[in-house]
Amino acid sequence: MTLNFFEIAFSFPEILGQSGGLTLDFSKIVPNVPFILQGIWVTLAFTLVSAIIGFSWGTVLSIFKISNIKPLKWFADFYTSLFRGTPLILQLALVYFSTPQLIGYAIPPFQAGVITFSLNSAAYTSETIRGGIMAVDRGQREAAMTLGVKYPLMMWDIILPQAFKNILPSLVNESIALLKESSLVSTVGALDLMRRGQIVAAEKFIYFEPLILVGIVYYVMVTGFTWLAEYLERRMRLSD
Amino acid sequence: MIRTEFLSKSFGKLHVLKDISTEIKQGEVVAMIGPSGSGKSTFLRCLNLLEVPTRGRVYINGVDLTDPKTDVRKVRQNMGMVFQHFNLFPHKTVLENVIYGPCKVKGSPKGEATELGLKLLAQVGLADKAGAYPSRLSGGQKQRVAIARSMAMQPEIMLFDEPTSALDPEMVKEVLDVMKGLAQTGITMAIVTHEMGFAREVANRILFLEGGHIAEDAPPEIFFSTPKSERACQFLEKVL
Numbered sequence: 001m002t003l004n005f006f007e008i009a010f011s012f013p014e015i016l017g018q019s020g021g022l023t024l025d026f027s028k029i030v031p032n033v034p035f036i037l038q039g040i041w042v043t044l045a046f047t048l049v050s051a052i053i054g055f056s057w058g059t060v061l062s063i064f065k066i067s068n069i070k071p072l073k074w075f076a077d078f079y080t081s082l083f084r085g086t087p088l089i090l091q092l093a094l095v096y097f098s099t100p101q102l103i104g105y106a107i108p109p110f111q112a113g114v115i116t117f118s119l120n121s122a123a124y125t126s127e128t129i130r131g132g133i134m135a136v137d138r139g140q141r142e143a144a145m146t147l148g149v150k151y152p153l154m155m156w157d158i159i160l161p162q163a164f165k166n167i168l169p170s171l172v173n174e175s176i177a178l179l180k181e182s183s184l185v186s187t188v189g190a191l192d193l194m195r196r197g198q199i200v201a202a203e204k205f206i207y208f209e210p211l212i213l214v215g216i217v218y219y220v221m222v223t224g225f226t227w228l229a230e231y232l233e234r235r236m237r238l239s240d
Numbered sequence: 241m242i243r244t245e246f247l248s249k250s251f252g253k254l255h256v257l258k259d260i261s262t263e264i265k266q267g268e269v270v271a272m273i274g275p276s277g278s279g280k281s282t283f284l285r286c287l288n289l290l291e292v293p294t295r296g297r298v299y300i301n302g303v304d305l306t307d308p309k310t311d312v313r314k315v316r317q318n319m320g321m322v323f324q325h326f327n328l329f330p331h332k333t334v335l336e337n338v339i340y341g342p343c344k345v346k347g348s349p350k351g352e353a354t355e356l357g358l359k360l361l362a363q364v365g366l367a368d369k370a371g372a373y374p375s376r377l378s379g380g381q382k383q384r385v386a387i388a389r390s391m392a393m394q395p396e397i398m399l400f401d402e403p404t405s406a407l408d409p410e411m412v413k414e415v416l417d418v419m420k421g422l423a424q425t426g427i428t429m430a431i432v433t434h435e436m437g438f439a440r441e442v443a444n445r446i447l448f449l450e451g452g453h454i455a456e457d458a459p460p461e462i463f464f465s466t467p468k469s470e471r472a473c474q475f476l477e478k479v480l
C-alpha cells in the first residue's frame with residue numbers, strides 16, 4: 001500500500017510535465033465506480049459492528065476500572081495501556097497473521113479487522129465511559145443505594161443512561177474517527193472502500209482518479225455524520 | 241428503632257463524630273440541629289451506612305449495620321432518605337421515580353406500584369405531575385416527589401438531611417407541610433434541619449450537635465426555652 005502512495009507522489013511531476021497541467025480523466029474509471037461504491041457498505045458495516053462491540057466491551061472495562069476489586073481494575077488499566085501504547089496496524093497484523101499460525105484458523109480479513117478494531121476501540125471508549133460515569137452526580141448513586149437497589153441494576157438503570165447522555169458527543173466522534181481508521185483493514189485485504197480504490201488503481205495503472213473518488217466518499221461520509229451528530233446534540237440540548 | 245454505640249467517624253485526620261451513643265425510638269420524630277460542620281449530615285449518613293463509621297456500632301431494629309455479615313441493602317429498604325439536593329433520577333418521569341423502588345427492588349407488579357405511586361403523589365399534592373420530568377418541576381415540587389419516592393418503599397424510618405435548605409423561601413412551607421403530615425403517621429423520623437419553628441412544632445426531641453458530640457438532648461419545649469449548654473444558647477441566639 002505504501003508503495004502505491006510513493007508511486008503517486010513520484011508520478012505527479014511526470015503528469016504535470018507531459019500535459020502542462022493536471023489532467024484528470026474520470027471516464028476511464030466509470031465502469032469501476034459501482035465496484036468502488038459497494039465498498040461504502042463494507043466500510044459502514046465494519047465500522048458499525050466494531051463500534052457496537054467496542055462500546056459494549058468498553059463499558060465492561062470502564063466498570064472494571066471503577067470497581068473495588070483490584071485485579072479487575074489492574075486488568076482493565078493494563079489492557080488500555082497495551083492497546084493505546086502500540087500501533088493499531090500492528091495489532092491488526094498480529095490478529096490477522098498470527099491467528100492461523102497459533103490456532104490454525106484462517107481468519108477472514110473482515111473478521112480480523114472487526115476483532116482488532118473492537119478490542120482497540122474498547123480501550124479508548126472505556127476511558128471516555130469511565131469519565132462519563134464519574135461525572136454523574138454522586139447523589140444519584142446515593143439515592144439508588146438508599147432505595148436498596150442492587151449495584152448492577154443501579155449501574156444499568158440509573159448511572160449508565162446518564163453517563164452515556166453526557167458522553168454521547170464524544171462517542172459519536174470516536175465512531176467517526178473509527179470510520180476513517182477502518183481504512184487500515186485494506187492492508188490485510190478486506191474489500192473496503194480503500195482497498196477497492198487501490199484495486200482499481202492497480203488494474204488500470206491510474207492512481208489519482210480512483211483514490212480521489214475514494215477520498216471524496218470518505219469525506220462526504222465523515223462530514224455527513226459530523227453534521228448529523230451536531231444536529232442531534234443540539235436537539236438533545238434543547239430538550240433538556 | 242435506631243441505636244448507636246460509640247459511633248465515631250473520621251475523614252483522615254479530621255474527627256467528625258466522637259463516640260456518639262444515642263437511641264431513637266419507634267415513632268419518634270427527632271430534629272438534629274447545630275452549627276454547620278458539626279457533623280449532622282455525617283451522623284445521619286452513618287445511620288444508613290452511606291458513610292461507614294470508623295468505630296462504634298449502628299443498630300437498626302436490633303440489626304447491627306456495621307457487622308459485615310449484615311445485608312445492608314435489605315436494611316436500607318426499610319429506611320428512606322431525603323437529600324438536600326433531591327437527587328431525583330432526571331431521565332425518569334415523576335411517576336417512574338416514585339415506582340422505581342417498589343418495581344425494581346421489591347418486585348411489586350407494575351400496576352400495583354403505579355396505584356401506590358399515584359396515591360403517594362396525590363398525598364404530596366403532585367398527582368398532576370406524574371408524567372412530567374423532574375427538570376420541569378420547582379424545587380419544592382422536586383423535594384415532594386423525593387419524599388414520595390422514599391415513601392413508596394413503605395419504610396419504617398425516614399431520614400431527612402436539610403430537606404428545605406436548597407429551596408426558595410416560598411417553597412419551604414409546602415415541603416414542611418408534607419413532612420408534618422408524615423410525622424403524624426407514626427413513622428420514625430430523623431431530620432437535620434435549620435427550620436427552628438418546624439423543629440419546635442413537629443419534633444418530639446431535639447438533638448443539638450456540636451463538634452461531633454451530642455451537646456444537648458431534650459424535648460423541644462425545654463431545649464428552646466432553657467438550653468443547658470453555652471454553645472446551644474449562642475446558637476439559638478443567632479438563629480432565632
Ligand SMILES: Nc1ncnc2c1ncn2[C@@H]1O[C@H](COP(=O)(O)OP(=O)(O)O)[C@@H](O)[C@H]1O
Pocket residue numbers: 251254256274275276277278279280281282283
Ligand atoms: N466525605 C468527606 N470527606 C472529608 N471531609 C468530610 C466529608 N464529609 C464531611 N466532611 C467534613 O466533616 C465535617 C462535618 O460535616 P457534615 O457532617 O457535613 O456537617 P453538617 O452537616 O453538620 O454541616 C465538616 O468539616 C466536613 O468538611
Ligand SMILES: [Mg+2]
Pocket residue numbers: 280281282402
Ligand atoms: Mg449537612
